Amino acid sequence: MNWDMIFGLANVWALLGWVILAFAPKRARVVPLVFFAGVVLLACLYAGLIIPLMAGVISDGGPTGRPPADFTTLAGVMALFDSPGGATIGWIHYLAFDLFVGIWIARNADAHKISRWFQIPILFFTLMAGPIGLLLYLLLRQLAGEKPENAVLPS
Template structure:
């Protein structure tokens, strides 16, 4: 299967789970559907493809480049020089951003933030994961958990 197809399929796979997360009534069932129907398959495919990419068995990095590894900037750049490496890197973002979005939404519900506040934060988690997480943590710290009582969100 061409990498462009895998990339497009992964994007399409994640989208309905983001819509569920954002607009569906929050329940234990909704959370499980997002976790096991959306996040888990993306993580599983990533886990299967990562060793194949890293070993060069699938979509090897060209011999003129540094070997793909996570210990050097050149190694990470080599990984993203291949279509397969970029695709699984994107799947990593999709899975983790959706996981963070699920955590943010559940935590925001717990602390009484309505959807009006959650939707923009979830948008930023979707589009720029760590920025959305930082916005939510800042909101939590300043509104629902003042600095003198701050603790790690649960």
């Protein structure tokens, strides 16, 4: 399996979704397009790779003699990421979830009439360091005088 190619294509695909989310006109079709063409396809790619990898059907390309990959121990998780396949699949996981959070932020900000100029840096932080971008957005909503419960509702 060419893990470098999969890694590169997933990166480009996710980045395209982020560019569309940040800079395309906020029309009714844009966000669903980014959601289905971005998040859903990345999630399908993730599932199509992690399931056969964990079942032993495909190789992760990692070194032999390391602990088996599993999600129940730190050594098992480290073993999963200590391979081209594991790192690529883990990265796709991050790409899909961060883009999903970015979509939520954009929809929520649009619904609350928060300027695109405020959204773009927050979306950038969400792309680069997911939870920091989310935290910045929630702080912005709090500083804007919104009730805390309204800061977490997507509408």
